[in-house]
Amino acid sequence: MKVGVIGSGGREHALCYSLKNSDKIKQIYCFPGNAGTNSLAKNVDIDINDFKKLKDFIIQNEINFVIIGPEKPLVDGITDYLEKFNIKVFGPNKIASQLEGSKIFTKKLCEKYKIPTAKFGIFLNSEKALSFLENCNFPIVIKADGLAAGKGVYISENYTEASKAVNEIFDGKFGKAENLLIEEFLIGEEMSFFIISDGKSYKMFGTAQDHKRVFEGDKGKNTGGMGAYSPSRLETNELNFKIIKKIIEPTLKGLRELDCEYRGFLYAGLMIVNGEPFLIEYNVRMGDPECQTLLPKLKTDFSIIINKYIEQRLHELNIEWYEDRSICIVLCSKGYPDSFKNSVELNLRNLNLKKNQFIFHAGTKIFKNRTLSNGGRVLNVVTRSNDFKSARTDSLKLLNEINWENGFYRKDIGFKVIDQ
DSSP: OEEEEEEOSHHHHHHHHHHHTOTTOOEEEEEEOOTTGGGTSEEOOOOTTOHHHHHHHHHHTTOOEEEEOSHHHHHTTHHHHHHTTTOEEESOOTTTTHHHHOHHHHHHHHHHHTOOBOOEEEESSHHHHHHHHTTOOSSEEEEESSOOTTOOEEEESSHHHHHHHHHHHHTTBTBOOSOEEEEEOOOSEEEEEEEEEESSOEEEEEEEEEEEEEETTTEEEEEEEEEEEESOTTOOHHHHHHHIIIIIHHHHHHHHTTTOOOEEEEEEEEEEETTEEEEEEEESSOOTTHHHHHGGGBOSOHHHHHHHHHTTOGGGOOOOBOOOEEEEEEEEETTTTSOOOOOOEEOOTTOOOOTTEEEEESSEEEETTEEEEOSSEEEEEEEEESSHHHHHHHHHHHHHHHOOTTEEOOSOTTHHHHTO
């Protein structure tokens, strides 16, 4: 089987790693890939927004199956486009991708199907939003409606912060804004909950906890993710049941009533309040860096999951996992999530990687046989272990060994499950 992976981050490197472990996969192509995928796949330098060029290459090279990593091509309808040419795709269609592409679409779905979520209001201009905020209780959450690479969410402690958020969104910081969401601030603990769905049935695909804030103690600006651990410390059979019955199944039902089968990974970002789950957001793909913490724990051959998915027979499969704990720490370029320098060399030779340690490249590229930085989030250092503390300790040792002078990372990933 030949498989294509679309994307260039740590998630896509982790996907290529899982595919490479299967003897049923004879060739992997990554579009455009990075320095890490280069050792597992054939990197193909095609713009992932150029659907026609992707389609032509897939057909010419007889690629059997394509996995879409990032959200933008999904929201832009890449699945619908490729399927018109009988290309098998892992990822939801354009309608289903509105779960991530439009926060307002998701909120209206929650309202209609009584899915627990924060109370919210939709505002079409800054004047109405600012007028509403004058009488709000703070803190309050303000969200850009569309895709914002994990950065379009503001938690405002007062009116001054809130008015700045509103003005930035309507001034186009995250693209043209026709409206925005203002939500109540829920006090609880976040949890990432994953399923894989073939359109007919679905399976749980693990839990994790992402650390979005740039500084230790979950302080500072939101980022695409500074690290993650899996499983979530909140996970129980009782909570899983509540999430499935109150959130996941009503969402799939709502989409079916729009004549839409959900296919692919679905990632529910949740807030757990006094043991009850509330939906914060949906992502219509595997999270990043949660994917990097989850896939090394997968015991079942990933190609078997793909085949069951293609045949819409996931219900026949028992997905098995290693019982280990997993922690991912992200090595970032200094200055991230603001301005940073690219094309700085990384020396990754002669590293002392243990059996259950993994380095997944994110923002990297190969130039004249050298590995250079090529983004804000550069590497993902992952360790599987019997406990979270040793997993974090070993990841930090490896980061110290890498000793990249242009980088920084959080040393407290997983602090709620380790330090408290």
